[in-house]
Amino acid sequence: MSKDDRILLAHGGGGQLSDQLIREVILPRVGEQEGEALGDSACLTVGSEKVCMTTDSYVVKPLFFNGGNIGKLAVCGTVNDLAVAGAEPMALSLGLIIEEGFATSQLETILESIGETARSCGVSIVTGDTKTVDAGAADGIFINTAGIGRLRYPNLGLDKVQVGDRILVSGTLGDHGMTIMSLRKDIRFQSPLCSDCAPLNGLIAELMEAAPNMRFMRDATRGGVAVTLNEIARGSGYGVIIRETDLPVAPTVRAAADMLGFDVLNIANEGKIVCVVPADQAEQALACCRSHDLGQQARLIGEVVCMPEGETPWVEMETKIGGKRLVQMPYGRELPRIC
Amino acid sequence: MSKDDRILLAHGGGGQLSDQLIREVILPRVGEQEGEALGDSACLTVGSEKVCMTTDSYVVKPLFFNGGNIGKLAVCGTVNDLAVAGAEPMALSLGLIIEEGFATSQLETILESIGETARSCGVSIVTGDTKTVDAGAADGIFINTAGIGRLRYPNLGLDKVQVGDRILVSGTLGDHGMTIMSLRKDIRFQSPLCSDCAPLNGLIAELMEAAPNMRFMRDATRGGVAVTLNEIARGSGYGVIIRETDLPVAPTVRAAADMLGFDVLNIANEGKIVCVVPADQAEQALACCRSHDLGQQARLIGEVVCMPEGETPWVEMETKIGGKRLVQMPYGRELPRIC
Numbered sequence: 001m002s003k004d005d006r007i008l009l010a011h012g013g014g015g016q017l018s019d020q021l022i023r024e025v026i027l028p029r030v031g032e033q034e035g036e037a038l039g040d041s042a043c044l045t046v047g048s049e050k051v052c053m054t055t056d057s058y059v060v061k062p063l064f065f066n067g068g069n070i071g072k073l074a075v076c077g078t079v080n081d082l083a084v085a086g087a088e089p090m091a092l093s094l095g096l097i098i099e100e101g102f103a104t105s106q107l108e109t110i111l112e113s114i115g116e117t118a119r120s121c122g123v124s125i126v127t128g129d130t131k132t133v134d135a136g137a138a139d140g141i142f143i144n145t146a147g148i149g150r151l152r153y154p155n156l157g158l159d160k161v162q163v164g165d166r167i168l169v170s171g172t173l174g175d176h177g178m179t180i181m182s183l184r185k186d187i188r189f190q191s192p193l194c195s196d197c198a199p200l201n202g203l204i205a206e207l208m209e210a211a212p213n214m215r216f217m218r219d220a221t222r223g224g225v226a227v228t229l230n231e232i233a234r235g236s237g238y239g240v241i242i243r244e245t246d247l248p249v250a251p252t253v254r255a256a257a258d259m260l261g262f263d264v265l266n267i268a269n270e271g272k273i274v275c276v277v278p279a280d281q282a283e284q285a286l287a288c289c290r291s292h293d294l295g296q297q298a299r300l301i302g303e304v305v306c307m308p309e310g311e312t313p314w315v316e317m318e319t320k321i322g323g324k325r326l327v328q329m330p331y332g333r334e335l336p337r338i339c
Numbered sequence: 340m341s342k343d344d345r346i347l348l349a350h351g352g353g354g355q356l357s358d359q360l361i362r363e364v365i366l367p368r369v370g371e372q373e374g375e376a377l378g379d380s381a382c383l384t385v386g387s388e389k390v391c392m393t394t395d396s397y398v399v400k401p402l403f404f405n406g407g408n409i410g411k412l413a414v415c416g417t418v419n420d421l422a423v424a425g426a427e428p429m430a431l432s433l434g435l436i437i438e439e440g441f442a443t444s445q446l447e448t449i450l451e452s453i454g455e456t457a458r459s460c461g462v463s464i465v466t467g468d469t470k471t472v473d474a475g476a477a478d479g480i481f482i483n484t485a486g487i488g489r490l491r492y493p494n495l496g497l498d499k500v501q502v503g504d505r506i507l508v509s510g511t512l513g514d515h516g517m518t519i520m521s522l523r524k525d526i527r528f529q530s531p532l533c534s535d536c537a538p539l540n541g542l543i544a545e546l547m548e549a550a551p552n553m554r555f556m557r558d559a560t561r562g563g564v565a566v567t568l569n570e571i572a573r574g575s576g577y578g579v580i581i582r583e584t585d586l587p588v589a590p591t592v593r594a595a596a597d598m599l600g601f602d603v604l605n606i607a608n609e610g611k612i613v614c615v616v617p618a619d620q621a622e623q624a625l626a627c628c629r630s631h632d633l634g635q636q637a638r639l640i641g642e643v644v645c646m647p648e649g650e651t652p653w654v655e656m657e658t659k660i661g662g663k664r665l666v667q668m669p670y671g672r673e674l675p676r677i678c
Contacts, residue, residue, distance in 0.1 A: 005443035012437070012471030021469060025443065029450035030433065030457065030464040042465035044430050046489050049386040055432035055485055056468045059476075091383050093394035094369065095434075095483045098351070104344035104364065111368035118369065125369040126381035129395045130360060132351025133676060137398075139476040144434045146394055146485030150385050337472060 012059075013332030014222025014268075040218075041085040043151055050151035052087035054078055057144040061337040063110070065179050067195030068270075070143055071110035073339055075117040076199045076270060077221065078147040083201040084217040084273060086156045086208075087149030092118065094128040095144035100135045110141065121199035123147070153208055158235030160215040165304040166282035167232075167240060168275040170203065170289050171196065171297040172248045173225055177267035177335050178256045185260065189252045198271035203292045210288035211281035220274050221339055223330050226265040226315070228274045230329040232304075233313035236276075240315045242302030242327070265317075266330040268338045276304065351398075352671030353561025353607075379557075380424040382490055389490035391426035393417055396483040400676040402449070404518050406534030407609075409482055410449035412678055414456040415538045415609055416560065417486040422540040423556040423612060425495040425547075426488030431457065433467040434483035439474045449480065460538035462486070492547055497574030499554040504643040505621035506571075506579060507614040509542065509628050510535065510636040511587045512564055516606035516674050517595045524599065528591045537610035542631045549627035550620035559613050560678055562669050565604040565654070567613045569668040571643075572652035575615075579654045581641030581666070604656075605669040607677045615643065 010017045041054035058074045068076075075092065082089040094114065098107065118125055175196040182193050200219065208214060216236075220228045233240050249257075249264050257264050271294060277285045282300055289295030307313050315327040349356045380393035397413045407415075414431065421428040433453065437446065457464055514535040521532050539558065547553060555575075559567045572579050588596075588603050596603050610633060616624045621639055628634030646652050654666040 007437045007439060007441040007443060007446065007471060009439045009471050009473060012469055018469065022467075025447060026435075026450055026467065026469070029447065030454040030467075040466070040468075042430065044465060044487070046385065046390055046429065046487070047388040049388045049390075051385055051388075051390060051487065053430060053432055053485075053487060054466050055434045055483070057434040057436050057470045057483060059436060059470045059472050061476075090385065091381065091392060093392055093485045095394045095396040095485070096365075097396050097398060097436075097481055098346045100346060100348045102346040104346060107346065108364060108368065111365055115369040126383060127379065127393050128361075128365065128369070129379075130351055130357065130365070131396045131398045131676075132346060132348050133398050133478060133481075134348060136475075137400075137478040138481070139472060142436055142472075142477070142481065144394070144396060144483035144485075146392075146432045146434070146483075148383070148385070148390070148392060148487060337470075 009336045010332035013336060014227055015330035015332030017332040040081050052082055052085050052149050052151050054081040055144065055146040057142060058339060059142050059337050060339050061139065062183055063140055065183055065195055066192055067179060068197035069110055069113050070141065071113035072117045073197050073270060074143040074145045075114055076197050077339060078145040079121050079123055079199045079201055080219040082147050082149040083204040084219050086151055086153030088152045089123045089147055089149040089201050091124050091126040091148055093146045094125050096130045097138055097142040098132050099138040099140055100132055102140055117199060121201050156214060156216055158216055158232065161236035161238060161276050161304055163238055163304055163306050164279050165215055165276045166279055166300050167242060167302040168277055168285055168298060168300050169225065170273045170295045172250045173269060174253045174257060174264040174267035175250060176270040177338055178253045180338050181260060181335060182256050189255065191252050193252055193256060196269055196271035198294050200271060200273055200294060203294045206292060207285055207288050211277050211285035213278045213281055215276040217273050217275045220269045220272050222268050224266045224268055225274055226327050226330055229315040229327060232276060233315050237313055239305045239307045239313055240302060241305050243318045244320050246299050246301045248297045248299045265327055268335060270339060348675045349671035352675060353566055354669035354671030356671035379420050391421055391424050391488050391490050393420040394483065394485035396481060397678055398481050398676050399678050400478065401522055402479055404522055404534055405531055406518060407536035408449055408452050409480065410452035411456045412536050412609060413482040413484045414453055415536050416678060417484040418460055418462055418538045418540055419558040421486050421488040422543040423558050425490055425492030427491045428462045428486055428488040428540050430463050430465040430487055432485045433464050435469045436477055436481040437471050438477040438479055439471055441479055456538060460540050495553060495555055497555055497571065500575035500577060500615050500643055502577055502643055502645050503618050504554055504615045505618055505639050506581060506641040507616055507624055507637060507639050508564065509612045509634045511589045512608060513592045513596060513603040513606035514589060515609040516677050517592045519677050520599060520674060521595050528594065530591050532591055532595060535608055535610035537633050539610060539612055539633060542633045545631060546624055546627050550616050550624035552617045552620055554615040556612050556614045559608045559611055561607050563605045563607055564613055565666050565669055568654040568666060571615060572654050576652055578644045578646045578652055579641060580644050582657045583659050585638050585640045587636045587638045604666055607674060609678060
């Protein structure tokens with residue numbers, strides 16, 4: 001980046017520009033080794049134990065939405081990051097940055113959601129920090145949570161992915177993102193949109209029992225399933241083919257996305273995982289999801305394929321009308337402040 | 340707090356109001372058990388290991404100051420919180436919230452400080468998250484770091500404090516806070532103010548060798564030494580007496596504090612610890628500090644005393660002119676956005 005460059009909103013969108021910022025600006029300065037991944041979570045050796053650690057800041061706007069609020073989101077997001085890494089989430093830290101003048105009653109509602117959500121998934125808030133900034137210096141409240149957990153499933157990784165593996169999504173796509181966007185645009189539907197924001201550690205524990213050779217899991221948040229699928233292709237070196245007809249999308253989300261001109265593949269989810277599962281355990285994994293409250297709309301949407309010699313790994317979608325199109329890594333400007 | 344209450348800047352000041360917010364609003368909602376301390380750091384059992392975890396958000400204004408910047412601060416603060424808890428800092432997470440339009444060159448400088456400071460104290464940045472918000476929705480950049488470390492000295496705690504123990508400070512008071520305030524007020528001195536922002540894990544490791552029966556350590560940040568001393572009194576149930584003539588204060592800091600009407604006891608430090616050390620190891624601890632780069636101005640400033648029957652534990656200062664005054668817990672509005 002040149003000397004006069006400035007940060008754009010899209011640098012936080014989870015797409016190509018985020019990726020560039022992390023690789024070109026952040027990692028060379030704070031990473032331990034060149035090219036080291038500063039991933040969604042890290043696994044550390046502490047004495048005789050393997051401990052996973054992750055962090056996320058939450059800047060969602062508006063703070064309250066159907067299905068949750070910034071507090072619920074801050075617990076779910078970090079719990080899910082740990083769970084998809086194969087860790088059992090244990091403890092969260094809670095960092096609050098609050099703008100002067102923020103209503104204490106709103107803060108109380110957010111804190112109640114944090115407490116309830118943490119208790120519902122068996123995680124403790126163990127340490128915290130509260131900072132205030134002058135009116136106009138923040139947008140109500142920003143929350144950071146960091147989480148740690150004991151590594152329980154060490155055999156997950158993009159290096160485990162094999163040709164023929166199936167791609168599973170645990171439910172409908174785009175619910176969180178379209179809920180936020182419709183609120184911002186003040187668009188209402190007869191059957192209201194609702195964020196899918198939920199802690200997935202329970203579902204994931206059951207999934208790992210049902211499909212013990214699971215290769216890889218990721219919660220498809222900023223940038224949607226398109227980001228996750230591209231990361232699978234890039235990280236495994238294989239191609240990914242998905243079928244548009246198999247994508248689970250709620251009718252209202254579909255309508256809202258069409259109306260606002262969004263591709264559901266690029267829209268954030270806050271309670272959905274994408275799994276790469278070996279073909280011979282795919283049906284068990286699917287059945288397991290469907291028997292769980294948070295996975296009833298699960299679907300097998302595609303598979304991992306060999307790349308033609310010399311091609312960069314891509315993600316391709318077989319469209320409804322029988323064509324094919326590339327599913328690209330989104331640029332990042334789609335949905336600012338979605339989480 | 341009543342329904343119409345709003346958050347004040349002083350709620351983030353680290354004093355009485357912060358304390359009230361944590362006890363009355365935050366803890367009852369997110370804590371595990373009633374009255375449980377959501378301390379500066381927590382100690383967790385992970386399998387067979389004891390792991391400490393801590394977090395802090397950094398909102399200092401201005402972002403750059405003599406002696407450091409928000410990035411250096413974000414590493415030092417969290418490393419120090421772990422070290423004073425008796426843990427060996429191992430890994431940090433890094434959460435960035437950046438305002439649209441922030442200069443990439445400034446971000447790069449901040450990230451370089453983060454990387455350098457982390458390397459200098461043997462800690463890795465292992466995971467991170469970057470969020471952007473629209474112009475006007477944040478104040479340049481806010482940083483959160485969370486840290487974990489292996490518990491190395493499990494015998495520290497306010498319950499270990501005994502009558503007769505000595506109070507040691509590792510160096511001059513108020514350097515960080517007065518540096519920031521003078522910048523904001525645009526006041527300059529012939530010998531410039533400089534923040535004491537520094538990672539203290541190295542000094543603390545040496546101190547624990549020199550004084551293995553150390554009772555308690557705390558880095559005296561927001562609210563200054565006054566907060567730490569009051570926490571020692573409240574947490575141990577004993578009184579604390581300090582001597583004004585023994586307080587180490589740099590002449591320029593003294594001049595700036597007098598000019599601006601601050602009490603150095605209430606001013607934030609970012610590279611100083613307050614220790615409670617048994618009397619028979621106090622001289623060794625002092626000598627150890629003074630032989631370390633970061634502790635050359637260390638002083639024994641007071642001691643732990645019995646409280647008269649029925650009195651709430653207090654902190655008292657013998658003044659220069661031979662009088663006595665209470666050192667109160669500051670209210671919180673002294674120095675907003677100091678770290």
